[in-house]
Amino acid sequence: MAFAATLARRLEAARPPSLWTAMLAIGACHGAYVLLTGVALGSDSVAYAYWSARLVESGFDYPTLVAEAKSSFPPLLYALFATLLALLRLAFGSGWQVALVALNFAAHVVLGALVVRMAIRLTGSAAAGWGALLLYLACFDLLVWVPFVLSDATFVFLAFAIFTLAAARILGDSSGWLPVLGPAVAGIFYRPTGIVLVPDLAWAIYLARAKRAKLRPGAALAAFAAAAVASAFAFGWFMQDPARWPFEALGAPFRETAASYAFGEVVSARPETFHAPPLQLGDFVLISADRFLHFFAVDAARFSRGHMLAELTFFLPCYALAAWLAVALFRGRTAFAAPERKVFLAAFGAFFSYALFHGLVQVDFDWRYRTPVLPHLILLAAGGLADLGRRRAAR
Numbered sequence: 001m002a003f004a005a006t007l008a009r010r011l012e013a014a015r016p017p018s019l020w021t022a023m024l025a026i027g028a029c030h031g032a033y034v035l036l037t038g039v040a041l042g043s044d045s046v047a048y049a050y051w052s053a054r055l056v057e058s059g060f061d062y063p064t065l066v067a068e069a070k071s072s073f074p075p076l077l078y079a080l081f082a083t084l085l086a087l088l089r090l091a092f093g094s095g096w097q098v099a100l101v102a103l104n105f106a107a108h109v110v111l112g113a114l115v116v117r118m119a120i121r122l123t124g125s126a127a128a129g130w131g132a133l134l135l136y137l138a139c140f141d142l143l144v145w146v147p148f149v150l151s152d153a154t155f156v157f158l159a160f161a162i163f164t165l166a167a168a169r170i171l172g173d174s175s176g177w178l179p180v181l182g183p184a185v186a187g188i189f190y191r192p193t194g195i196v197l198v199p200d201l202a203w204a205i206y207l208a209r210a211k212r213a214k215l216r217p218g219a220a221l222a223a224f225a226a227a228a229v230a231s232a233f234a235f236g237w238f239m240q241d242p243a244r245w246p247f248e249a250l251g252a253p254f255r256e257t258a259a260s261y262a263f264g265e266v267v268s269a270r271p272e273t274f275h276a277p278p279l280q281l282g283d284f285v286l287i288s289a290d291r292f293l294h295f296f297a298v299d300a301a302r303f304s305r306g307h308m309l310a311e312l313t314f315f316l317p318c319y320a321l322a323a324w325l326a327v328a329l330f331r332g333r334t335a336f337a338a339p340e341r342k343v344f345l346a347a348f349g350a351f352f353s354y355a356l357f358h359g360l361v362q363v364d365f366d367w368r369y370r371t372p373v374l375p376h377l378i379l380l381a382a383g384g385l386a387d388l389g390r391r392r393a394a395r
Contacts, residue, residue: 292359
């Protein structure tokens with residue numbers, strides 16, 4: 001941490017990066033990668049392409065298409081992204097995939113600027129702004145999805161934009177939650193994991209309304225741990241026998257997830273992480289716990305050396321600085337005012353709620369589903385860097 005403290009002190013002497021500086025740096029560095037990569041297709045791209053084409057052909061007949069769709073999660077939860085692709089087809093014809101990648105890249109650049117601006121707003125620190133920018137530039141896990149015909153880049157932007165709207169209410173910069181609730185509801189119908197935005201937003205609203213005397217990070221941590229353990233046992237009970245789920249809605253996702261538990265899956269398609277097939281309820285809970293831990297994983301057995309180096313370069317400083325901030329918040333020894341501390345707690349809540357959700361449901365092969373909270377992790381690391389630098393300067 002001594003190196004980080006020294007770096008923070010030196011960065012503090014500079015002017016904080018402006019929005020234009022951040023956007024130009026991200027555009028230049030990450031734009032080169034996107035241009036070299038070109039349009040890329042993922043496993044879900046074919047399905048998205050098909051349903052966006054059917055939307056155009058049917059005149060946007062959603063009820064018919066929902067009835068036709070074959071997917072484990074309710075197809076309505078993909079409706080807004082499919083609609084976006086259909087509109088790009090109408091506007092750009094055969095060039096709709098290129099148009100989507102261009103939109104992905106624009107969202108990625110603006111997202112980086114939002115993270116940098118939020119870091120500076122919360123800390124008043126040039127070091128936090130530069131730290132956020134450097135970590136964003138080093139984040140391969142965000143960049144890698146920009147060229148893909150997938151919803152990741154735009155959904156990450158949407159999720160963090162919702163977070164910034166909520167943060168403005170916590171800080172008192174804006175009022176009224178309707179402008180936040182609308183985009184959050186839209187997120188649910190953009191991608192199935194958008195459902196996690198609901199508890200994230202509920203936590204942010206609670207923080208915004210909580211009095212300073214009630215701001216107890218220790219109590220919040222205990223409540224989260226209790227909720228996580230209860231959720232793991234309840235979910236494990238359903239995974240033992242998915243027929244126990246009493247509703248037709250989400251029955252297919254429960255059956256599909258139960259099938260992965262049945263052969264001990266921890267990280268999808270990475271058998272070196274698997275457990276023995278579970279028998280008792282405790283076995284299912286242990287799989288969920290291991291999935292939760294693997295959500296934070298930095299490397300995997302089949303990562304190349306270059307890939308592992310990229311992951312270590314980003315995650316090690318992020319985790320270390322975010323952990324520093326977490327301890328400082330827990331002990332109540334930060335220079336941040338109550339509203340800023342609440343925003344950092346909201347970011348921690350968002351990160352861990354996604355970890356818990358995927359700990360129960362699935363940690364995917366390439367950790368793609370972790371991307372929505374990587375901007376939050378960068379923000380937390382920037383806060384840790386600012387706090388560390390201030391402590392060193394105070395000595």
